[in-house]
Amino acid sequence: MTSALNPRFSFETFVVGAANRLAVTAGRTVAENPGSAYNPLFIYSGSGLGKTHVLMAIGHAAKTIASQLNIEYLTLDEYVEAFHAAIAAGQGDAFRRRFQNVDVLLVDDVQFLTNRKEMQAELLRLTEALQQSGHQIVLASDRPPAEIADLDERLISRFSGGLVVDMGIPDYETRVAILRRKAEERGSKFQPGVLETVAKVEYPNVRELMGALNRLIAFQAVNDMPINEEAVRKVLGMPSAAGSSAAGAPAAASSTAASPDEFSQFLTDVTVTVGKAVEAWRARVAEAVLRWEGEGYRSGRLQKLLDQEQPAAVDEAIAAYVQDVERLKALEAEVAVLDPQAAGEKVFRDPDHMDEAEAAAAKVRDGAAPPPAPSAAFPFETYVAGPSNEVALNAARDVIAKPGKKYNPLVIVGRSGLGKTHLLNAIGLELARKKNAVVACLSTQAFVDELIAAIDGNRVDWWRARYRRATALLLDDIHLLSGKERTQEELFNLFNQLVDADRQLVFTAPAHPNTLEGLEERIVSRLEGGLVTEIVEPDKELRRSVLERLLRQQHVPMEPALLDYLADRPIDSVRSLTGIVQRVVEAAAAQDAPVSAGLAREVLEGAPPPRRTTGLRTSGIVVSSAGGVRSREKMVWDWPAAGDRVIEDLR
């Protein structure tokens, strides 16, 4: 509804003369101090003298000075149309609010208020509202307020209360300046004196002055020689220099004196038409350039066409360009989903470098590959339930049934080896089955490492985007965040975003979050804010179930005695249980004997494995973490010299 400001209409392109200086000065002042200088500013002048130009220039200037300003330019007709549409849609109030929020309102062609009582009332209301809130209103009309027929007295006084300025017909010097500037804009050169001759005609407005210039340009294009003053008179139908004094020639543009040279006239007309016709391709290209530049796409390729005399296949070139732009739009839209920041990159606005855009999109696609998924090695079905993990398992089921709704976050705590990781992955796998699910399930260490790599590669944005896409985030061993401030910061933000969007979060930790050291308070409080459920050491029943599963996996016959023996072992975690089953099975394989309770006893009690924590019974060799052997007894600290060793060998 609102017209866009024409970029060509700025103060810089407006030729200022005595007749319009006041209006331009007032316009500049208003643009610099909207709402405080002259409010409302009312500009009037005859048609074609630059009202619209000044209105739009005010808009441009105000925008340049304060880009956040909300500026609207529209003609009164557009305003009326919008008002009627709003009323028809029952949105009258919304319409009023909308315009009351405009910082600088520029209304053109106000003279059409004549006989529109309801619009006058509406405009009065709007003007008052804008003035009260310190917003600027600038109006333009072809006559002063008092001469607009049938205009409400209150509006007249309101308009007159600001500043009413008129713009007159440009004087001779201004006309020369306008002609020079316009001729220069069009790349046309004239002999000295030609434009001055044209300027001597007192055209009633600038538009007709431009019309005269157009005829000169066309005429000059036809003839091989540059047009001279005398020819100008002929073309424009002015009396010849010999007939009247050159200075102050009377307005003769509208004179209908029959031109003696019908053919020249015809030729001029045809030239203009041919110019338009032959150059139609230029118009099409220019139109495409304007359109796509306006939408922010680079149009170098099209502009190159304009530089050519007669390029081949213009329409095909435009079509190909448009096709490329459409492809860019598609790529940008795709990228926007994956990485909103990357979507704003310039590369998606340059149809001349499609390969770069495709590459950039591919990069984002790779970068935004789904975050690490839960491991398929931990299916939910194989998770053995028992009294020790019943609460956690029920919570997991609830989370799977209503992700993000019931327990968010779910924090599973328990000592190492009790099946937290299994449960976490199992939940992840179940959640991943849901439609459009993107489940991120990984260890906190991997999470930290990824962030470091992203920081290193300057790709933190896509790293974030990658996790923000997740419909569920499951982090194993959250305590590893300890002391990692940046990761905690990132997780904090991610946490909030995901929870706000009802995405499920699940964490595991070795102990209650509030007992973990090195975690920021804000993280701890958020973890505690969900459900913290503990898995305790497996009870005998659970141990037995796990054993049954393990033995079945190893294809070992279920011998009750074996099960009883193993289940009674003082085992504190499922992982240890897996370990002893493994040892027994391997021993049986080595001895080529069936797995039995006796064999198990022999293996487990006969030669109890040295426990790492009781590493005191050693032969004095301590294996350091650095890998070297440190024992003065077993080390040769001083090697014999090479010569000595050689002698020894010879003996």
Added chain:
Amino acid sequence: MSLVNFTTREITCKIVYYGPGRSGKTTNLHYVYGRVPETRRGRMVSLATQTDRTLFFDFLPIDLGQISGFSTRFQLYTVPGQVYYNATRRLVLQGADGVVFVGDSQARQLDENIESLQNLQSNLLEHGVDVRTMPFVMQYNKQDLPRELILTPADLDDALNFRSVPSFPADALHGKGVFETLKSISELVLKKLAAGSPAA
């Protein structure tokens, strides 16, 4: 015929003056011929009978010179108006880019005008051209004759110009309306060129 030839950078417009016999088609061309500088015009070819009736056709080439880098030529043709030269008319119409219908404003010639218009339409159709797509203007000639003998342009519009194409009252003998007509048909032809010209 190719209206705009981008390869040779030429624009050639063929404009045919059509109408009943003695309506003033050749007079139009003569007037134009008289106003075009010698350097711009070719030889006007006029095949006329001894009584100055067009026997075959008139042909006036006008060279408008270089316009926007295109060497631009107009070729003005007239057709013989007499009913029995229809084959010639059809031939001349071939490849026309625009048609000026020169009507005789005399009231008693109205039927001839209508007949000629119908003939134009059927001849164009034989070339596979729909008159509605062809640039077309009307000229009501002989408006200088006494009022009682002629129909006003408004009456003629009612009677002949049911497609509401541009129409011009004229006095071709003295040149009134001749260039207006030519200008109008030229614009229509060139605009059609703009709308429908292939880019290459």
